[in-house]
Amino acid sequence: MQAPDSLPRAGRLVLSERGESRSEPGLLVRKLDARTSFEAKHLHEYCFRVPGELSHDIASLLGAVRLADRGFVRRYSRAWGRALQVELPVYDLHKWRSQEVTSSLEDSLQYLTGDTWRFRFVKRRRKAAAAGQAHLVSSPEAIRVFVPFSHGLDSFAQSEFLSSRERVDIVRVNINASRRSGSWQGLGRRGRIRAVPVSSRVDEPPHPEPSFRTRPFIYDLMAAYGAAMSRAKRVLVPENGQGSLGGSLVPLGGEAPHRSCHPGFTSRLARFIGAITEREVIFEHPGLFSTKGRVLSRLLTLHPNSSEWLSAHPSCSYDSRHAHDGGRKVHCGVCGNCLLRRLSLHAAEVADCTPYRVADLHAPSIEATFSGGDLPAEISAYRDIALNSSRGMQRLADLADTPSAVRVWAEIDGLARYQARPIPEVKDDMFELPRQHHLEWNAFLIHCGNSSWLTHLARG
Amino acid sequence: MLRSICRNVEETELKDAIVRAVRKDAEWLSTVWGKQFERALDLGTDDFFAQEKCRSELLALVATSPTPHARASCEIALGLLARDDVASPQFKTVVMKQAVQAFAVDSVELLSSLVAAGVDDNNAAQVRRRLHGLLSNCDFSREPPQRAIAEALSVEAGLDLPLKVSL
Numbered sequence: 001m002q003a004p005d006s007l008p009r010a011g012r013l014v015l016s017e018r019g020e021s022r023s024e025p026g027l028l029v030r031k032l033d034a035r036t037s038f039e040a041k042h043l044h045e046y047c048f049r050v051p052g053e054l055s056h057d058i059a060s061l062l063g064a065v066r067l068a069d070r071g072f073v074r075r076y077s078r079a080w081g082r083a084l085q086v087e088l089p090v091y092d093l094h095k096w097r098s099q100e101v102t103s104s105l106e107d108s109l110q111y112l113t114g115d116t117w118r119f120r121f122v123k124r125r126r127k128a129a130a131a132g133q134a135h136l137v138s139s140p141e142a143i144r145v146f147v148p149f150s151h152g153l154d155s156f157a158q159s160e161f162l163s164s165r166e167r168v169d170i171v172r173v174n175i176n177a178s179r180r181s182g183s184w185q186g187l188g189r190r191g192r193i194r195a196v197p198v199s200s201r202v203d204e205p206p207h208p209e210p211s212f213r214t215r216p217f218i219y220d221l222m223a224a225y226g227a228a229m230s231r232a233k234r235v236l237v238p239e240n241g242q243g244s245l246g247g248s249l250v251p252l253g254g255e256a257p258h259r260s261c262h263p264g265f266t267s268r269l270a271r272f273i274g275a276i277t278e279r280e281v282i283f284e285h286p287g288l289f290s291t292k293g294r295v296l297s298r299l300l301t302l303h304p305n306s307s308e309w310l311s312a313h314p315s316c317s318y319d320s321r322h323a324h325d326g327g328r329k330v331h332c333g334v335c336g337n338c339l340l341r342r343l344s345l346h347a348a349e350v351a352d353c354t355p356y357r358v359a360d361l362h363a364p365s366i367e368a369t370f371s372g373g374d375l376p377a378e379i380s381a382y383r384d385i386a387l388n389s390s391r392g393m394q395r396l397a398d399l400a401d402t403p404s405a406v407r408v409w410a411e412i413d414g415l416a417r418y419q420a421r422p423i424p425e426v427k428d429d430m431f432e433l434p435r436q437h438h439l440e441w442n443a444f445l446i447h448c449g450n451s452s453w454l455t456h457l458a459r460g
Numbered sequence: 461m462l463r464s465i466c467r468n469v470e471e472t473e474l475k476d477a478i479v480r481a482v483r484k485d486a487e488w489l490s491t492v493w494g495k496q497f498e499r500a501l502d503l504g505t506d507d508f509f510a511q512e513k514c515r516s517e518l519l520a521l522v523a524t525s526p527t528p529h530a531r532a533s534c535e536i537a538l539g540l541l542a543r544d545d546v547a548s549p550q551f552k553t554v555v556m557k558q559a560v561q562a563f564a565v566d567s568v569e570l571l572s573s574l575v576a577a578g579v580d581d582n583n584a585a586q587v588r589r590r591l592h593g594l595l596s597n598c599d600f601s602r603e604p605p606q607r608a609i610a611e612a613l614s615v616e617a618g619l620d621l622p623l624k625v626s627l
Contacts (some may be wrong), residue, residue, distance in 0.1 A: 081527050107523055114528040253570030254485055254563070256528035380577070387576050387584070391569060406558045410532070410539030423542055460585035 009082040011072030015064050017089055017126055023205060028071045032089055032124075035203040037063040053091035054276070056128045058225055061105075062218050063202045064088050069113065070208035080254050082115045089124035095276065096121040104272035112265050113213040114256020142169040144232035146223040148216075149174045149195045153313045153341065157299040158238035158286055164302060171232070173223045175200050198222050216260035220269055220283075228277040236284045237261050240292040241433045242340055242396065244285065249407050249434075250395040252388065263288065263418040288415075289429040292340055293347025293440045306350045315341040315354075318385070333358035334366070334386035339393060339454075346447055347440035358382060361448045369453075387457050393441055394458040400438035403431050475594055476604035482564045483603060488530045497521055497530070501537060501552035511547050533559040553601070560600040568592060 015032045022029045030036045038059040068084050090096045102119055109117040145162060149155045149172035159170050174195035200218055220235070227235050237244075239261035247258030259265050266283035273281045287295055303309055318332040331338050333356030342361070345352045357376070360369040366383055367375060376382070399405060408430060416426045448454045488494050500521060504514030518534050525531035537555045541547060548554060568591045576584035613621075 079527065110523075111531075114531075116526065251528075251532075251566050252573070253567055254529060257532075383581070384573070384577050387581065388573055391573070395569070404543065406536045406539055406543075406562055408539075409543040410535040413538045413542040414535060416542070457581060460581060 009072060009075050009079070010085075011068065011082055012085040012087070013064060013068040013071060014087040015060065015067075015089060016087075017124065023071075026072075028067065028205065030067065032060060036060075036067060037202070038198070038200055051128070053128075054095075055225075055229075057090040057092065057096065057124075058221070058276075060088060060090065060124075062200065062221065065109065065214050065217060066200065066202055067204065068117075069115075069214040070204045070212060073207070073209045074211065080114050080256055083118075084115050085118045085120065087120045087122060090121045091124050093121055093123050098275070100275040101272070104268065104275050108265065108268040108272050109214065109217060111268055112217055112259060115213075143167075144169045144171050144227070144230060145234045145236050146171045146173060146227040146232055147236045147238060148219040148223040149238075150219075151195070151313055152315055152337075153299075153309070154238040154240055154243070154287060154292065154295060156309060156313045157295050158236060160299065160302055161286065162236060171196060171226065171230075173198060173219070173226060175219045175222060213256070213258075213260075216265065217269070220266060221273070224269060224273045224281045224283070225277070227281050228273055228279040231279065233280060234282055234284060235266075236286065237266060238287060239285070240287045240295050240340075240344075241289050242292060242437060244288050245411060245433065246392065246396050248411055249399060250392055252392075261285070264414055267418040289433050291347070291433065291436045291440055292344035294436065296344050296350060297348035300348055300350055307353050310345075310350075310353055330355045330357050332356070332382065332385070334382055334389060336389040336392060339386075339389045343393070343440055343444040346444045358386070361454055362452050364451050364456075365453050386453070390454055390458040393437075396434060397438040397441040399434040403434075408434075471594065473607075475598050476607070478564065478591065478594060479598050479600055479604050482560055482567065482598075482600055485529060485563060485567070486560065488527045491526060493521065493524060493526050493530065497534065498552060501555055504541065504547040505549050505551055511541065514547065514551075515541055529559075529563055532563070536562065557600065561595065564595050564598070564600070565592070568595070 010026055012027050014027070014029045015036055016029065017032055019029065019031060021031055037056075064086050068086050072082055072084065074080060074082060095101060096119075102121075105119060106117045109115070145166075145168050147155065147159055147162075147170055149159070151174065155172070159172060162168065163170055172195035174197050176197050176199050200222075220237070224235050227233060244261040244263075247260075248262060251257040263283070263285055266285070270281050270283055273279070299309070300306055314329075314331065315337040316331040316333075316335060317337045318335045331341070331354050333339075333342070338356065341354065342352060342356075345354075358366055358369050363369045366386060367379065370376065370379075399408060402408070412423060412426050412430050415421070415430065416423045419426070445452075445455050445458065489498070497518075500514055500517035503517060504511040515538065518538050522531055522534040522538075525534055533555070536559045540551075540555060540558065568588060571591065572584045572588035575587045
């Protein structure tokens with residue numbers, strides 16, 4: 001097949017066991033070492049296994065995927081997609097070169113990022129450093145469910161729902177990109193919640209590609225690999241309906257839709273995990289058709305002390321450099337995650353005690369929310385983010401009036417296939433999500449008022 | 461397109477600018493993959509078995525789609541088969557029209573967001589409303605006529621131009 005004209009950006013990443021690092025336009029060469037690979041020991045601290053060759057290969061793959069995604073910037077003005085090639089040394093060359101492994105890997109990444117991925121595997125010769133004694137989190141015989149755990153509200157809520165209905169050992173896997181978690185004593189504890197920390201830090205080139213669409217591949221692959229290794233089989237994806245399907249239903253411009261928690265992605269990832277580990281892993285999406293408002297409403301019945309869980313589980317995705325108050329990280333209040341948190345707490349009738357940078361929802365403009373005219377330097381960025389997030393919410397709500405829209409039906413058809421369910425059943429669930437979101441969003445805008453900056457941005 | 465709307469041009473010129481911009485984003489249609497996609501859409505109009513063949517071709521193509529829009533077009537075609545049960549004789553035309561319309565709506569949102577960043581929210585909302593109003597009357601199925609470009613004057617004609625002097 002000929003190379004499509006609309007893929008202008010090509011990038012090739014070569015990880016090599018020897019040689020120096022270098023980079024030139026379209027080519028990035030790096031030595032395969034601790035700076036380009038994830039720390040394999042972390043995989044095993046929750047997999048209850050002594051690290052094997054496959055674990056080292058998975059750790060190298062994750063580092064390579066992150067480097068390739070971040071190392072070649074998109075040319076947004078010409079086209080979203082890039083043609084990315086990765087050369088990676090692996091121990092079990094025969095397995096990695098098999099058609100099923102390579103095609104399922106490339107398919108997963110292409111679906112997630114909108115780029116074309118090609119892998120070339122070569123033989124890895126040097127032995128990996130021996131690992132120490134593997135730790136046991138609990139009895140290897142326990143029934144476990146793995147959860148990619150962000151410490152956000154959905155992760156917390158769905159973990160709590162699961163433990164309230166089933167007697168299982170929940171292994172929460174938290175990927176930490178900012179630091180190397182040292183000892184086992186450094187188990188990621190925040191509040192009452194224990195999560196297994198996995199460091200995903202690699203040395204990226206300067207000015208990396210900001211979209212970083214492979215992030216969920218890293219998170220979910222870690223959790224799924226853990227599940228496969230410990231024969232747990234089940235991985236629970238905690239994201240709510242707006243977060244899981246909203247990106248597909250109302251994309252922006254020519255961007256690839258955000259499908260980080262979409263069953264289309266997790267079913268492809270399950271195929272890859274099955275091919276590489278020869279073990280079945282099932283991704284469950286309990287919140288797929290529920291609004292976040294409904295999830296929080298249910299959480300409130302389980303844990304009535306909402307201020308406790310609100311303070312322990314943040315939502316804001318905005319960089320802490322821009323969302324702080326006197327050096328303390330606060331919620332920005334305007335990004336998609338913050339807006340969804342605010343509208344969902346309103347829908348669930350939970351008093352919102354979250355500190356927001358843009359706090360006043362009733363003010364006529366975002367500028368007016370800052371007292372004394374003391375505007376932050378990033379005010380235009382706030383306005384930009386607020387417009388995109390509020391329009392996204394409004395467009396999703398508008399779908400309630402057009403259930404026969406082609407994008408809705410494209411989702412129904414896809415979800416029926418990915419979840420092996422009949423179309424009429426999926427259709428009912430699918431229609432319900434925008435309808436409920438519409439109710440919650442309208443009530444929230446009424447609460448904000450007609451002259452509110454939010455109503456103006458969403459419907460202006 | 462943004463330049464056109466900012467100059468407050470005639471509606472026809474604006475619609476042509478929209479169609480040109482949207483069609484430029486559909487360059488993937490002229491690739492080998494795009495031709496295979498169009499052929500697949502032509503398969504499903506005879507009977508149930510033909511429709512199933514169309515469906516399986518689309519499912520095979522979606523995995524190799526070269527751009528996000530190409531993938532979305534495949535998914536929209538599959539969604540229309542699921543929604544309407546039977547593919548109409550104009551299935552290909554319907555799919556292309558609906559897909560391009562959906563992409564145009566997404567692009568209007570992006571454009572309006574650029575106007576908000578560069579000018580202000582009020583102008584962005586006006587741009588969005590005006591473009592949304594025009595979209596339903598745009599014919600994306602064919603390239604609009606070439607823009608008329610004023611021919612450059614010859615040296616002789618230029619010398620004949622009356623010069624105004626203001627003192």
